[in-house]
Amino acid sequence: MPRGGSRSAMHSGRCRPGSLLVPWCPARALQFRAGSGGAGMEGGFGSEFGAAGGKLDPGLIMEQVKVQIAVANAQELLQRMTDKCFRKCIGKPGSSLDNSEQKCIAMCMDRYMDAWNTVSRAYNSRLQRERANM
Amino acid sequence: MAELGGPDGGRDPAVSELQRLVAAEQQRAQFTAQVHNFMEVCWDKCVDKPGSKLDSRTEGCLASCVDRFIDTTLSITNRFAQIVQKGGH
Numbered sequence: 696m697p698r699g700g701s702r703s704a705m706h707s708g709r710c711r712p713g714s715l716l717v718p719w720c721p722a723r724a725l726q727f728r729a730g731s732g733g734a735g736m737e738g739g740f741g742s743e744f745g746a747a748g749g750k751l752d753p754g755l756i757m758e759q760v761k762v763q764i765a766v767a768n769a770q771e772l773l774q775r776m777t778d779k780c781f782r783k784c785i786g787k788p789g790s791s792l793d794n795s796e797q798k799c800i801a802m803c804m805d806r807y808m809d810a811w812n813t814v815s816r817a818y819n820s821r822l823q824r825e826r827a828n829m
Numbered sequence: 830m831a832e833l834g835g836p837d838g839g840r841d842p843a844v845s846e847l848q849r850l851v852a853a854e855q856q857r858a859q860f861t862a863q864v865h866n867f868m869e870v871c872w873d874k875c876v877d878k879p880g881s882k883l884d885s886r887t888e889g890c891l892a893s894c895v896d897r898f899i900d901t902t903l904s905i906t907n908r909f910a911q912i913v914q915k916g917g918h
Binding site: 819 | 843876880881882891895
């Protein structure tokens, strides 16, 4: 599966409360992406990135940086989720996805995001514990 | 990423502010990448068949998985350092 993921997969519509750090709202993030005209961070700091009259606008640049990071994270999440849920839910691939497979995929997606949040919290706690012990 | 602002960049407060903010975002991105890695391993170990919610046993397993994975990493790093020090390959 190509690494970009598919836009159609992202029109689930809802914005879920996300991880501790990255808002999980791929549909909205993609709208921003379509407007920014950049695919990645090679774009250099020209006038479209918040530099007016030679002065940098850190706020505007950072806003776009954060959006691009969020988009990349969403793509990563979707690719891994697809892999895991395909393995869990689809046995012998038939000529189409039957009802039970579709239900399983929907539940798997929700559980994957729940698990993501649990892991994220556990990792954060561990980091704080390690910092406290230093 | 090329040096922000060029050789004179250090004198522009906007550039140093940008460097600070970018460094913070990089740290956040590293955290997120690490969570993805943990998920790679811990989902398979802890989640059997996806149900209507994560039960407490699965939640506990996921949290433990993160801690044990980190412990394993530390254990391997330390032992490997010893092996290398003793002149092994």
